[in-house]
Amino acid sequence: MQNIELTRQAETVNELLARYGVKFGIYKNNEFKEQLFPFDTIPRIIRKDEFAYLEKGLKQRVMALNCFIRDIYGEKKIIRDKVVPEEFVYISSGYLAPCDGVLPPRGIYTHIAGIDLVQGRNEEWYVLEDNLRVPSGASYPMIAREICRRSSPVTFETYHVEDNRYYAKLLRRAMDYVNTGGHTVILTPGRYNAAYFEHSYFAEKTGAHLVTGSELMVEDDYLYFVDYSGRREKVGAVYRRISDEYLDPMTFNEESVIGIPHIYDVYRKGHVALLNAPGNGVADDKGIYYFVPKMVRYYLGEEPILQNAPTYLPYYEEDMRYVLEHFDNLVLKDVAEAGGYGVVFADRMTAQQKADFIALLKREPRRFIAQEVIDFKDIDIVENAKRVPRKADLRAFVLMADEPIVWKSGLTRFSRDPDSFIVNSSQGGGFKDTWVLSQ
C-alpha cells in the first residue's frame, strides 16, 4: 500500500528541492541563516469524503472571518451585540485603527487564509490557528509534488491524487478578482526574508511581477511599477508579503524603508487592491480565535462545522477558575506571539516557573489563552531508514475570489523532535506533501 518507490527516491527529491532553492531563512542571534526545509516523502493522505467535510468547514470558517473583519472595521455590530468583548478587539496588536472605515475592493479581506488544523487520535479535526495576515507555505507542497512526480512517476499512476499544481491559478484568480485595473505584483521585502523562495516561485507561476518597495511609487493617488528603464505601469493588485507595520511609513511604522509611502492612501481611495487586507491581524489573534465558532453562528446563522481545540479565556472568571484547577493539563499561549513562540506546556514547568506564570496570568489575564493538549494522531516519517511517528499539523489554504475556494492539498509540517508538539518551520520542523484522494 505504501509508495515504496517514492520513499526510495527520498534523497533525490531532497537534493532537487535544495537545488531549486526550497529554503527557509531564520534569524538566530541576529544572524540570517538559510536552511533547507527538510522534506519527508511519506505524504499525509486525506480521503475524498474526509476532505469534502474539511472543505465545507473551511469555507464556512473563512467566510465568517471575512465578515468579522469587515464588521470590526465597519459597523461593529458583533461588539454592540456583545458577542465579542470590545477590549479583545481594541487591545489586540493586530487591530489597526487606520483601517477603520476603509473598505477594500469587493469587500474582501482574507484573500489567502492559512488555517492550521490537527487531527486527534480520535480522528477528529481541530482548528488550532487562523493565519490571515501573510500566511506562507503553499509553495512547498507545490514544488515537492512537481519533483516527486518527476522522481517517481509510477507512484502517481498507482494512486489517484488530486493535482495540487493549480494553486497558482487559484492565486491568480484571487488577485484578478480584486484588481482595480493595472498590473499585478508580488511585493517582497527581499531575499533576506524567510519566505523569499515562495515569493519568487509564486511570481514565476502566476506571471505576476516580483517587486521590492523601491520599484513601486505613488503618484496622484495611483500606484505605479517603475521598471529598469524608468517606464511606469499602473498597478491594480499587490500581493504583498510584507507585514502591515512596514507597508507604508506615512500611515504605519514611520521607520519602515521596505514599504511604499502613500500606498495606503491609494488603497483607501479604492485605487489598488492589497492582498491580504491590512488590519486582518485582528482576526488571527489568539484571543479572538476563541470567538470564531460564535462568529459562524452570528454572521452565517449556521452551526460551525469545524471545531476549535477546547480553549479557555482566563479573562472570564469561570475560565480562570478552570485554568487554575487544571493547570497541569493545559498549554498556555501568549496571544501576542506567533511562529511557535510564547507557547508553554504547563506539565513541563518547574514549580517555580508555574508560580511565576500563574502570578503573571492573574496580572494580565487578557494576554493568555489556555488550551487542552490535543492528543495528536502521529504521522510516520522516515528517519535513518526507519519509520518513526511524529507530531504533525496541516495548514489548509483557502482563497477568496467570487467564492471561497479550498486548495486540494496543504502544507503538512512535522516536528523532528519526537517529544515536541511544535511544528513551525521557524523552529526547525520539516514538511510533507498532502494528498487529497480523487476517488
Next chain:
Amino acid sequence: MKTLQFHYHMEIAFSEPVHSHIYTLKCLPQTGGTQRIKKCVYRILPGGRVQEGTDSFGNRMLYGTVEEEHSLFLVDVIGTAVTDVRDPDMPQNTPDSSIYRYRTPLTQPGTRIRELLEHCRKRTADLSLHDKALVYMEAVHGSMQYCRGVTDINTTAEDALALGSGVCQDYAHILLALCREDRIPSRYVVGMLTGNGESHAWVEIYDGVRWYGLDPTNNVPVEDSHIKISHGRDYQDCSINRGVFTGQAAQRQSILVEVTENGGTSAKERNDND
C-alpha cells in the same frame, strides 16, 4: 462665541538640498464639535501636486511628493474660525468613541500614573464623568512643570510624570492615561491657541453625549480660545507633518502660530448667520 483669525506656519530648513520628498500633513482645522471654520486656505511650497484625503480618525490630510531639489519646505494655513459655538446641529464626529477608551504605548500607565489616579480618587467618588476628568486635569497640571527640551515625541505619559516636567504633549498624554485607566473615552487633540506661539495639544473627553475639551497645560476647559486641527489616540495619530526624503541633510523644523480675535467682524458675522 468668538471669531478668530488664524495663521499656521511651518517651515523645514534642510542643511543640504533634498529631493523625492514625500509628505503627509494633517494641518487643516475642520468644522465640528464647537468650532465652525468659515474660511481656510493653504499653501505648500514646494508642494508638487497636492492630494487630499481623510484618515480613519476623521482628520483631513494633504499629501504629495516633491520631486525637485529644495532646501526649504513651507506650509501656511490661513483662515477664520468661530469658536465655542453651542449648536446642537454641529457635526460631532463621534462615529464610535470606544477606541478612545484603550491605552496606547504612549499612554500606557505605570506606577506613577496609578498613584496619581489613586490620589485623585479620594475626591472623585461621587462625581460625574465630566467632573472627574476636571479633577484629573487639575492633578496633571499640579504635578507638572512646563519645561521645554526635557522630553521628546517618544516620551511616554508615565516617564513624563516621573520626570515632573514637559510640554503640552506630555500633559495631554498623562491626562489621557488617567482618563483611560478610568474607562473614560478620551482623545488627543492638536490645535492652536490665541496669541502667538507654537501649535498646542490638549485632550477631549466623551461623556456619552458630546466631546469636551480640557487643556491640562493651562488647567482650563476648552472654550473660545482654542482652535482644533486634528484628534487621535495620542500624538502618533496627529503628527502635523510626516515625511521621508532622499538626501544627506539635517532638518530643522519651526512652527509659528498666530491667532487673533477679530472683534470688529465678529458681530457682523453673527448677523450673517441669523
